[in-house]
Amino acid sequence: MDTINTLQEFMLHTKNIIYIIVVMVLLAMPAFWKFLTGGDDK
């Protein structure tokens, strides 16, 4: 989106990015948990 003129455009733009971030979070957090608990069997 080149310019943001209305609240609708602002919300659409920011929500789009947040949804992408949340997908990344959903992938990253289990991986981090796996890394964090990797030493539990030691």
Added chain:
Amino acid sequence: MSQQAASDQNTLFTPFNVIAGIIVIMGLILSVIRFTKGLDATTNLSDYNPWGLWIGFDLLVGVALAAGGYVTSAAVYIFGMKRYHSAVRPAILTAFLGYALVVFALHYDLGRPLRLPYPFVVSQGTTSLLFEVGACVATYLTVLFIEFSPAAMEWLGLKKARSLVIKLTMVLTIFGVILSTLHQSSLGALFLIVPSKLHPLWYSSYLPIYFFVSSTIAGLSMVIFEGTLSHRYLHHKMDDAHLAQNEGVVLGFGKACAWVLAGYFMIKVIGVAADNNWHYLGTGYGAWFLVELLGFVALPAFLYAVGVRDKNTTLIRWTAAWTVLGIIVNRFNISMVAFNYHLPSSERYFPHWMEIGISVFIVTVGILVYRFICTRMPILYEHPDYEPH
């Protein structure tokens, strides 16, 4: 002079005691100046900057770092993690002293300190966030005092009173969690009223959530940090149970802190996205924001995780100290560095040396009282006459 008296005299003048004594004497002199000459003579506060170091450090940092009390007692009594029981009393004591010193420091910051009880007895501003913070801090300080009191009662031999208070443990823990959730988040919500004064990278409608989540990080890290210092300097006061549980506390709290830090990192990034503040990251303030986010949130999350994986308690202890510093940086940024960011440098706030002196004095008083209590009361060991609760 007997040999014992000579020995006492020798131990009294340790480097720590001498430095602490000098700081306390200087603090008392500064206190006299503060309360006789007023705020103008001792602070750089102004109409632009009515809140300075005494709010940014003594109150915001003090309350955050005292969060170990509710975090630890909730883990042990509500979630049943009895393996961390040895950490409860030191954490409760730290929290009690932390909140007591917050109220103590408020007397310096308020223009008319004798009116501190006014919100409760004269003019109830029940729609004000500050009223809510004041009410919660006052109530929670009382709760912490009662939670701490069994240690003092064991020391004084008040068995009946002690058994009565012990029965209230669960109720007090629940009170503590509720009150902390309320006022830790409300401290962040206080800054929602200044969207034009606080830099957009730090201003967010999520500020209450940031403050609450970061308070649990501060609490967990502070328990590890304070436990490390106690282990080093008050080792002789610890019983076998405390020494045996210590490593488990460090590993368990380090693991929890890594996980919460990772979540905190995520919601901070989402906060930047929600306000579309990406373009500020290329500025000077953006660089400092990234230092805070990457250096004091992402880095300790990773280091805690590595420490837990490798069972490297030394790494976890150093990371806890780094995280505590990160909380201080965060609260300083919000209350001072990024606050009034649009003002010319001549109008910006930098604390007066007497403000710094008073803050150092208050921290020193806290350390001295903590040591006084730990060397006398059963904080780091179980009293032999009582069953652990």
